[in-house]
Amino acid sequence: MSEDSQFSEDDPRVLSVIGNLRGYKLCDHCLGRLVGKIGHGYTNDLRGRILRDAKVLPELPEGETCWLCEGLFERTDEMAAAVLSRLEQLEWNKFSIGSRYDPSIIEREEIVWAECGAQHAEPIKSEVNREVGKRVEALSGKEVDLVNPDVRAIIDVDFLAIDVEISPLFIYGRYRKLDRSIPQTKWPCRKCRGKGCERCGFTGKMYPESVEELVAREFISAAEAEGSSFHGMGREDIDAQMLGSGRPFVLELKSPRKRTLDLVLLGEATNRANSGRVEISDLRMSSKEEVRSIKGSRAQKSYMVSVELDEEKARAKLIEVIRLLTQSPIEQRTPNRVNHRRADKVRLQRVYGAELEGLEGRRATIRVRAAAGTYIKELMHGDDGRTHPSLSELLETGVRVLQLDVMEIHDGSDSDGEGI
Template sequence: MDLTELYQKVIEYGDICDHCLGRMVAKRSFGLSNDQRGKGIRIAAALTLNQPYQEQKEPCWICGDFFKSADAWADRVIDAFSGIEGKTFVIGSKVPPLMSESEEMVWSDLVLSDPEPLKSEINREVGKRVAAKSSLVGDTKNPDLIAVLNISDGTIEVQIRPLFLYGRYFKYERGIPQTHWACRACKGAGCEACDGTGKQYRDSVEELIGAPLLPIFKAERVFLHGAGREDIDAIMVGSGRPFILEIVNPRIRDADPKALEDAINKYNEGRVGVTDIRWSARSEVETLKSHKGHKKYRILVDIDGSVPDTALQSAVQQLSGALIRQRTPTRVAHRRADKVRERGVLDIRYTGKEGKDFVLEVTGEAGLYIKELISGDQGRTTPSLTEVLNTPARVVQLDVIHVEGIDQVKSHGTS
């Protein structure tokens, strides 16, 4: 279909602006804006038909003359971004269904092969104006700020890209979960059982690390993504556990990681600590979560009856290097799938006694349940120390002393 024929057929639907007319052939030629294409179509039709040039007289039946207000929308976007740190941005939009359906009807009726959606041009044209009127730079792949224009009601929704911090955390106090737990009784609504907090536990590592950072970044909340998690009654010492902290809706983006590390450690002295804080990215979260790093534990074990050191040493040797079959432990069966997992004991050593308890150091594959490796969990874990000794044994204290992180795996790969 030539441009003159296209013009004659399109204006049968109603008066149309140059932007919407030009979008019908948006993929033709290069270096032209859609309104330039639309004006060119009008000129071509006037010359071919030897008729007067026909300007738009009525409001555009597709966009309602949206593009006359593009400058005003850009000003409102800049106002909406005011007070929020960011260097890059992108524009999104919610276009009324009638507008989208109107242009799609033309595409279908005229069998057009190279049009562009109205939404795309709105985003681009408003974005060009925002960039021209401010110091912000357009970035469609990884913008700091997103402005979503709701064309129907004239509102603007601002979305802020999260920040991500990588580090290792220490937990020196038992009884603190890694992340926020909603109260089991009220599911977070607040009740008498949780003193109206909505929380099963007063604090979490996630909340304690996040507390001093929220005012620094003027953020809404944080999410902690850990490389596994220790039991609530375990401490995390040694080299610390790798984690990535996601900071949600930060109005401030610029901060010194060392200063953030110091602020966290000062706020949580004696309870939780962090080290090796650096900037990260969302892409690293999946790497961290999927990485199956080895973990090392120091445990105190209570064993029924009188067990000679030689018998314990022999049992430990049998477990070192063994493949352990573990059915989902009874203590976590309410929140984990009931299945049998196979995990390896890479190393286990008896290092002495503390009072009446035996001290063992265990290095295992990710996902190895240490408490059940010792107790056997009524036969759900096999082999276990209880099974090999033929005497009940149980963990009375568990300390995580090393968790292999993605940073160490990278260094392994280059050595």
């Protein structure tokens, strides 16, 4: 043990703290905690014991309780038992302990600190959390994890009541959407904002179902979760299909009572239940960090768009005009249709590839690959000049979008990787 990690009763720092401790009657824990940051590998009650054995301070008289904690540390076994009994119905491995106090105990600790100095002291909360944590570890064989616990038990030390916070589970996957009538996520009713009214048939929703709900159902039930959030790598329009290898998402399950899930079985059950509407694949466990990277992704997207031209003679220029779309940046002002939810501004977008895939009468099918955030319908019809250039502007004729599907999200897991 190095000099620095020792705790000794004649350390001048220890003596200066204890010298200022007037007549407060403290237990070994509360005494040791005043110098709890001095020395490594000691418990606070061991620090307190060393000071008493060296006669730096007298023993706490028989039958007297500690003025500061009122005997709190004699109840740590009881607290650990209460925590374990509260967690019994849950599946967990890593845990952490928190605690709540009557303000008077914190005030008493601050009074002592005001006299002795708080420089080397540890707060009562950290000692209780650590001591109870050690006992729960010993009784359960599971481990404290302060950063990523499965469950966090918060002890009300006066009433021994335990609150539990269960960390969410995150599941990564990709979804394909074949149904042209469902939004990606639950969409609260515009009239009642989710409360339920006549317009929404008292569901609180604009659409009875969503990709989120169809995907989450089996998982919520298997994990006995309280609900879910759905984090997609962008979203498609309600009437668009999501094809190819699907769109990456992370499903967040809130307060799951079970944490071990058979993702293969759940994936199969989900696909069976949603046949012809939504399919999921590539399932694996994920994390909060991945939610952030999925939300921040700037992956390019490929689309198949069917349009109808107002004038058939515009066909002649079609191939040349489609090529032109890839030649210069597209100035795209926030479309009229989404102006109510996004700031009205001009964004510069880029079309990386555009090809004519089919042509019949006034109807054309075009494959487009564009930067994340490009509005493809507006790229076609021009949105009254808010998107410039557009297919309509270059063809000098009106263009109506009949159908738009997302063919691929180029997030690096597809075969042709970055850019064209």
